[in-house]
Amino acid sequence: MAVTDFLCRAETRRVLWVMGGVFAFSILFQFCELPYGNFIGSLFSGLNFNRMNYVNTQINFTGGFDEKISRNDSIFSIESKKSGGNHSYDSSGVELLKPNTNLAPERAMEFGNIFKGNNGNVAPMLDEQNKDDNIVPLPSDIESPPLISSPPQVDDNLIAPIATQIDEVTVIVVPLNSTNATTQLMNSPAPSVSHRHVDTDNSTALASPHNPNEATGLLRNDHALSGNGSTMTKRTPAAKKASVECVVSISEMTNMLLRSSHPSNLLTNPAWSSAGDEVLLSAKSQIESAANNISDPGLYAPVYHNVSKFKRSYELMEQNLKIYIYKEGKRPIFHQPKLKGIYASEGWFMKQLKASKQFLTDDPNKAHLFYLPFSSQTLEEVVYVPGSRSFDKLKAFLNNYLDLIKGRYPFWNRTQGADHFLVACHDWAPEETRREMANCIKSLCNADLREGFKFGKDASLPETNIVSTNPSRSLGGNRPSQRKFLAFFAGSMHGYVRPILLKHWQNKDPMMKIFGRMDNHDYILHMKSSKYCICARGHEVNSPRVVESISYQCVPVIISDNFVPPFLETLNWETFAVFVQEKDIPNLKSILESIPLRRYLKLYNNVMKVQQHFLWHPEPVKYDTFYMILHSIWYNRVFQIAS
Numbered sequence: 001m002a003v004t005d006f007l008c009r010a011e012t013r014r015v016l017w018v019m020g021g022v023f024a025f026s027i028l029f030q031f032c033e034l035p036y037g038n039f040i041g042s043l044f045s046g047l048n049f050n051r052m053n054y055v056n057t058q059i060n061f062t063g064g065f066d067e068k069i070s071r072n073d074s075i076f077s078i079e080s081k082k083s084g085g086n087h088s089y090d091s092s093g094v095e096l097l098k099p100n101t102n103l104a105p106e107r108a109m110e111f112g113n114i115f116k117g118n119n120g121n122v123a124p125m126l127d128e129q130n131k132d133d134n135i136v137p138l139p140s141d142i143e144s145p146p147l148i149s150s151p152p153q154v155d156d157n158l159i160a161p162i163a164t165q166i167d168e169v170t171v172i173v174v175p176l177n178s179t180n181a182t183t184q185l186m187n188s189p190a191p192s193v194s195h196r197h198v199d200t201d202n203s204t205a206l207a208s209p210h211n212p213n214e215a216t217g218l219l220r221n222d223h224a225l226s227g228n229g230s231t232m233t234k235r236t237p238a239a240k241k242a243s244v245e246c247v248v249s250i251s252e253m254t255n256m257l258l259r260s261s262h263p264s265n266l267l268t269n270p271a272w273s274s275a276g277d278e279v280l281l282s283a284k285s286q287i288e289s290a291a292n293n294i295s296d297p298g299l300y301a302p303v304y305h306n307v308s309k310f311k312r313s314y315e316l317m318e319q320n321l322k323i324y325i326y327k328e329g330k331r332p333i334f335h336q337p338k339l340k341g342i343y344a345s346e347g348w349f350m351k352q353l354k355a356s357k358q359f360l361t362d363d364p365n366k367a368h369l370f371y372l373p374f375s376s377q378t379l380e381e382v383v384y385v386p387g388s389r390s391f392d393k394l395k396a397f398l399n400n401y402l403d404l405i406k407g408r409y410p411f412w413n414r415t416q417g418a419d420h421f422l423v424a425c426h427d428w429a430p431e432e433t434r435r436e437m438a439n440c441i442k443s444l445c446n447a448d449l450r451e452g453f454k455f456g457k458d459a460s461l462p463e464t465n466i467v468s469t470n471p472s473r474s475l476g477g478n479r480p481s482q483r484k485f486l487a488f489f490a491g492s493m494h495g496y497v498r499p500i501l502l503k504h505w506q507n508k509d510p511m512m513k514i515f516g517r518m519d520n521h522d523y524i525l526h527m528k529s530s531k532y533c534i535c536a537r538g539h540e541v542n543s544p545r546v547v548e549s550i551s552y553q554c555v556p557v558i559i560s561d562n563f564v565p566p567f568l569e570t571l572n573w574e575t576f577a578v579f580v581q582e583k584d585i586p587n588l589k590s591i592l593e594s595i596p597l598r599r600y601l602k603l604y605n606n607v608m609k610v611q612q613h614f615l616w617h618p619e620p621v622k623y624d625t626f627y628m629i630l631h632s633i634w635y636n637r638v639f640q641i642a643s
Contacts, residue, residue: 267642268418300609324367343377343425344466376426447564459632462566471616477528477552486511488530490518494538576606
């Protein structure tokens with residue numbers, strides 16, 4: 001009997017050990033395999049345990065959102081998110097991210113709809129006014145981009161917010177059990193932050209050798225100068241802000257502009273008609289039917305798309321255009337233009353328009369256009385809070401001004417701003433005016449297709465670094481036979497293009513004069529002694545070298561993908577400039593050498609023919625920069641009027 005009892009107890013202990021082992025193995029298995037944080041709760045799902053409701057383990061890039069995550073002090077990790085609280089999910093388990101409005105504008109990216117993981121339906125993400133923007137879903141195993149270190153600052157009022165993290169890379173939060181992710185390119189561009197702080201750079205002609213830096217919060221394939229002057233390459237972000245999927249060549253831009261420069265979605269029907277509308281409709285008809293035999297000894301037909309239409313449009317502008325300048329706005333941001341420096345184009349335009357008796361009217365009921373007279377440069381200097389990395393105050397300032405205009409006058413509401421325009425050269429202008437002033441005609445130096453530049457509405461403003469009250473002095477250069485260098489560039493290593501240019505061509509060929517910074521005197525001599533002058537973008541697409549090259553009769557070679565050159569609706573840029581895609585920098589010399597001498601001489605001659613359009617004078621001169629900017633704005637407004 002005792003033996004029997006012992007055997008029974010031994011058998012019971014064996015069963016208990018087996019059960020315990022199975023239980024422990026189950027716990028271990030769930031710990032290793034299941035995606036739930038509270039893994040024990042999953043064993044007892046039928047009981048009344050307060051199981052944590054994790055939806056899925058998720059992967060998230062910090063792209064300006066409330067939750068910041070890290071892995072080894074990088075900017076990416078895997079973490080679980082609780083349902084409830086401030087988080088919301090769609091039916092497929094995809095978390096709908098919300099921008100953190102306390103972060104810099106480059107962090108608080110404009111997103112509208114986010115695509116669900118498997119069913120392809122679109123879930124609204126933000127409020128109604130953001131519905132046109134899309135987020136870019138990326139695979140969950142994407143490589144983490146590194147931090148971008150802050151560039152050295154200098155003592156100047158133009159120091160911009162410094163980006164310390166990649167912000168343009170934004171990834172949809174995807175469940176780990178999702179088998180695929182729908183990828184969609186953005187239909188409209190994410191806001192970008194452009195950082196220009198004053199630094200030494202070569203930019204002359206109408207400029208000082210101290211060219212404000214051209215920087216942006218996102219550097220694609222970026223390089224920075226190390227202490228010894230060599231370049232250090234920073235890792236490339238996984239995604240680049242884009243409203244276009246690829247590089248658009250200048251030929252394609254021209255075709256887009258001429259074929260559909262004023263598409264139906266830009267046509268406006270005012271809430272009520274005015275006498276000015278009839279003038280614009282008549283001008284539109286006359287421009288479209290302009291005879292091809294119109295000539296002007298001051299215009300060289302080959303450098304224009306259609307010299308007859310340009311001539312007729314220009315004449316109608318001179319005869320009819322009336323502009324009302326709003327008196328509201330306190331100085332110095334309003335009505336007090338800056339006339340020197342890298343952003344001087346906006347100031348010279350404001351100064352000369354205010355002095356114009358031909359185009360201004362004191363009766364807004366007679367106006368065809370309404371000018372918003374603010375300085376984007378002074379706005380940054382006065383309103384921006386250094387170190388805040390936020391555009392909120394700048395945007396709020398302009399929005400408050402616009403609310404004042406809307407409240408005092410009926411004209412904005414008549415066209416929703418389509419007959420209002422602004423002229424702004426600061427790199428931040430596209431972002432500052434992106435929403436409330438979306439319908440305005442914008443004349444911008446930062447004319448980038450990836451920044452949302454719209455053909456048929458917006459105009460490209462020539463960037464001119466002005467240091468003299470007479471910017472047109474010291475023009476010209478050597479004759480072609482005396483231009484002994486094939487190509488020339490000198491400047492600071494801003495952005496990702498210039499370091500690549502120097503890597504391939506600095507000290508590599510005696511005919512390719514490619515340098516870093518250079519003193520002002522030698523810079524001018526090289527421009528006047530070179531056949532081609534390289535206009536390589538900095539951190540933004542625009543550069544004063546385009547105007548400088550034309551001023552010194554050096555054929556500009558523009559290396560800046562998706563840059564919309566000034567006055568493209570009028571000028572045929574391929575007749576006086578060379579465009580080289582950034583990817584073709586290694587072949588730069590062979591590209592230039594492949595241009596026949598006869599072709600080069602035509603380019604050189606045409607540069608001289610268009611030079612008049614890129615000059616500022618103390619008093620406006622027919623066809624000069626002031627009139628050409630005004631014509632671009634006039635022309636776009638004329639063709640926005642619905643017939």
